[in-house]
Amino acid sequence: MLKHTPFYPRTAPLMEGQAWRRWAGYVVASSYELLHDREYHAIRSSAALLDVSPLYKYLITGPDAERLLDRVVIRNVGKSKVGQVLYTAWCDAAGKVIDDGTISRLGEQTFRMTAADPNIRWLHLNATGLNVTIEDVSESTAALALQGPNARVILQQLTDADLTALKYFRLTPATIRGIPVTISRTGYTGDLGYEIWVDAPNALPLWDVLIEAGTPYGITPCGILALDVARLEAGLMLLEVDYISAHRALIESQKSSPFELNLGWAVSLDKAWFVGKAALEEEARRGAAWQFVGLEVEWDSLERLYAAVGLPPRLPTVAWRTSVPVYSGGEQVGYATSGCWSPLLKKYIALAHVRSEVARPGTPLAMEVTVEHRRKQAAARVAKTPFFNPERKRA
Amino acid sequence: MLKKATRYDAIVIGGGHNGLVNAAYLARAGKRVLVLERRPRVGGAAVTEEVFPGFKFSMFSYVVSLLRPEIIRDLDLPGHGLHILPLESTVTPMLNGDYLAAWADHDATRRELVRHSPRDAEAYDEYGRLMHHMARAVKPIISMVPPDPTSLSPRDLLGLLRLGKHFRGLGAEQFHALFKLMTMSSADFLDEWFETDVLKATKSASGIIGTFLGPRSPGTAYVLLHHYMGEIDGVFRAWGFAKGGTGSVSEAIASAARNFGAEIHTDAPVARVLVKGGRATGVALENGEEIRARVVVSGLDPRRTFLQLVEPNELPGEFVDDIKRFKFRGSSGKVNLALGALPNFTCMPGNGPHLRGAVSISPNLEYVERAYDDAKYGEFSRQPYMDVVIPSLIDPGMAPPGKHVMSIFVQYAPYNLNGGWTDAKREAFGDAVIDTIAQFAPNIRSCILHRQVLTPADIERITGLSEGNIFQGELALHQLFFLRPAPSWAKYRTPVRGFYQCGSGTHPGGGIMGASGRLAALAVLEDGV
Ligand SMILES: Cc1cc2nc3c(=O)[nH]c(=O)nc-3n(C[C@H](O)[C@H](O)[C@H](O)COP(=O)(O)OP(=O)(O)OC[C@H]3O[C@@H](n4cnc5c(N)ncnc54)[C@H](O)[C@@H]3O)c2cc1C
16 A cells, blocks of 8 residues: 555645655655646746655664764765755765765754665665664655745744755754744755655644745645656756666666766765775776766757647657657767756756767757657757756755 | 947837847847837836835736747747746636636636537637647748738749748648638637637637727637737747736846847937938937937837838838828727735635636627727727736735735727826726626725726827837738738838838737847848848
8 A cells, every 4th residue: 555645634635636646655746736837837936835755764863873874875974064964875885876865964963864765774784883873764754845936935934943044955943833843955946945844743734834824925735747847957866767776777787876977076085985985986087988967959950850740849848757869970879868848948958868978068969759659859959957047046 | 328439230219028129139140239218117018017015017918928939049038037927727707607717727628618518618629720720820920021912022922932832731621711710700700610609709809909899890810810829839838927027028038138238228218210311320319319320220119110200201101101091099908906805706706726817807799899889989898808817826926925916908998088088087997997897706896905097098108109009000900911010111121221110010010929029130130230
C-alpha cells in the first residue's frame, strides 16, 4: 500500500482530477487542478505551496556526526556553521554519484540530511567506529515548500523570526503561530522560497495557517508537474531521471561522477578523506569526459520542422523525462534526459549529458524531436544554467 | 534637456508599444534612436497606473492576446520582465440566473456546453478546427508587408502571388469559409454553427470590440478571426494577463530598446515634423526645441500623424482626403474599480475559479444588438456589453492584500454622444455600467471603494487616440491590409521622404501586437538609414 503524507486530509479534497502520482512510496499530487498551468505560474508570480514530505530525512547526531557526514559526502561539512544548509552529492568508492540532497546543520552535533533515495544502510556502513546516532525521521517529519516571490511576505506575517536576515541556504528554528518548525531558505524551484519542517502531528494546523495568511497573496497548492517545469528552468537535476544512482546502475556507463553532473564546484578535494576521493582526484586531473548542460532548442528550427507537415509547433507543456539523442554534425554526442517548454522564458529547454568537447555554452548542437511520428533533428544550443535565475532568489 | 549635438539616425514620435517596438528593432540594427513620448510614462494605451493608492490598473487595454511571438523572441522580452499569466475561463451570466462557461480544460467546457445543447457541444470542436485553419491561413498576413494589388511592381506581384498560392492551398471548403468570414456578420456566421443564443452572443461580442458595428453588421465575422489568431499562438502561450498589467509589456519593450542603446524621453510632446524639400529632417518639440534625425517615425494614429504633425501642403491633397475619411468612431469605454470585497454573482455564488477568468456581460444576441442600437442613435448603451476581469486574483500585486481591482471594458459608448460628453454624462455612463453589473452580482455596489470612468473622450484626452478609437482607427474591412491607413501608403512609408508611420493605424492593426512597429522598422532599415 502506498502511504499518504500527513497533509493528505487537506490535499485530497483539492484534487480535481484525482491525478495522484508516486513519490518514494507515497502518493502526492501531479496537479491539483485539471491543468498545472496556474500552479506553475504561482511559483514564478505569487507563491506555491508544495507538500514535499516524501523526501527521505535523517537526523544525525552525536560527537562524530560531522565526521560521518564528511566521510560520506563530497562537500566540506566541517566548514559549515550552525544554521547553514549544504546542497551536496555523495559517491561510491569509484567516485560515482549515489544520490544528492541537503545537509542542514541544526546544531554543532545535530544534522538533518535529506535524500531522494533511502540511504540509511549507506550511512550505517560508513559509520563504523564512530560515535553517532542515525535516525530515520522521514515519517515523523513533514515538510512543506513555500516558493515564489510572495513567499517571504506570507511567512513573515506568521513568525517572529527575521526572514529578511535569513540568507539563501540558511535555516532558523521558529514558531509559526505557536507551531514549532524549522524554516530553511531552500527549495527546488530556483526562486525565492522556504522549506518548512514540522513534526507530523502539527502538519495540518501548519497547512491551515499558511493557506489563510497566503490567500491574499495568491498562495496556490502546487503539484509535481508544475515543480518539474520550475526545476528545469532552475537547471536542477533529478535522481533516476537525469542520472542514475551508482547503487542502481547495472552497467558502468549508466553512472556519473559529480564532475560529469556539473557538480565539480561541490567536490572538496581539500578534505582529508571521503568516499570516492581518490577516484575524483584522478578525474580532476584527467578532466571529465562528460558534462551535464542546459540546451535551448531553437524556435525557428522547430517551427520549420512542424511547418513542413502543416502544423504549428507542438511544445511539451508537461516536462518529459526520457532519453533523447543529441547530435553534433550528424554524430551523436550525448542525450537529453528531461525537457519542457518554459512558459515564462518562452523557450524550449532541456538538460543533457554531452561529451565535454561540445559542452561550452553557445555550442550549436541538434536534439532529436519527433514530428508527426517521424524522427527529426531540431537545432539547439548549449546554454548556461540556471535558465532562469531571478535576483530575488538570493536577495 | 537633450544634447543638441547628438545626431540621431531615427526619432520615433510616441512611446506607445508600437513606437517602442520600432525603436527597439532600429536600435538592435545599430541605429541611434530617440523616442519622444508626450506623457510622463511610456505605453500609450498599454499602461499600468496606480489610479488609487495601492490599486494598480491596466488603465486601458487589459489582456494580451496578439503580441507577436517573433517580437517576444527577438527582443527577449521575458528577459526584460515580461511574464504572461493565464486568463483561463470565460463565464457569461444569463438573465434567467443560469450561465455559460468556457474553462481552460477542454472536457470541462464540453460538458458545460452539453448542458445547453449537445449539438452545439459537438459543433464546438468542428468550429474550433475550422477557425484554427482560418487563423493559420490569415496569420502570415499579419507578419507581412501588405502587397498592393493595384501595383505592378515585381515585389507586390510576388507578394500577391504568394498570397494567392497560400489561399489556393486552403481547399474549396476553407476558402469559402474564409470568404464568408470576410463578408458576413458575426451573428450570421455563428448562426450557421450554433443554436445556443448565449454562446453566439458571447462569441460575437469579440467581433465587435473596438468597432462601431453590431453583431448583425456585415464584416464583423472577420474580427472573430482576429481574436482566434491569438489562440493559434496558444502553444506559444502569449495569451493572458501580463503580470503587473499591460504597462509591464510596454516597460519590457522599453527596457529591451534601452538595452540596444535607444534613448527614451518622456514628457516630450512633439509639435511637428520638420520637413525640408519634401524630406523629413527632424522634429520640433512643443517647447520649441528642434532635434534633427535622418528619419522620423510616427507611432501616432493616422489623423495625428498626417493632419497634426505635418503641414498639409507637404502632402498630396488626395492623400489628405483619404486620411480625413479614415474612420475612428470610438465606441468603447472603460470602468476601473477598486474593490474592498469580491462580487458575488447570482449564477455562481461564492469565490470560485470563475472570478479568475473573464466575465462576459452578453446574455443573448438581442441584448448585444440593442446595446448597439443605443449607440447608433448617439447614446451610450443603457445595458452595455462588458468584458469584466479581476486582475488582482491572477496577480495579487495589483491591489493591497485582500482587496481587488476590477477592469470593465464597456461597449457601446459613442465618441459623438448626443450633446457631447460632460462630467455628468460620464457619471451617468458609469452608473449604467454598475447598474447592469448589479443585475448579475447584486453586492457589487457595496464592494466598490473607488471608481474611475473613462469615456472615449477621456481615452482621446489621455492617450491621444483620436475619437478614443482603441485601435487607432476602426478594424473594418475597408480599413485593413493594403487600405490601412490609405491606399498606396500601407507600407509604413508616407508621401514625405524619410517620414514613416508605425502605429496601430497601419497594417495589421490594433491590439497589443507590436507587428506594426516591427514591420515599420524593417521598412526603415530596408530603405537604408
Ligand atoms: C480602453 C481600451 C482597451 C483596450 N483593450 C485591449 C486589450 O485588452 N487587448 C489588446 O490587445 N488591445 C487592447 N486595446 C488596444 C490597444 O491597447 C491599442 O491598439 C494599442 O495599445 C495601440 O498601441 P500603439 O503603440 O499603436 O499606439 P498608442 O498606444 O496610441 O501610442 C501612441 C503614443 O503616442 C503618444 N503621443 C501622442 N501624441 C504625441 C505627441 N505629439 N508627441 C509625443 N508623443 C505623442 C501617446 O501618448 C502614446 O503613448 C485597448 C485599447 C483601449 C483604449
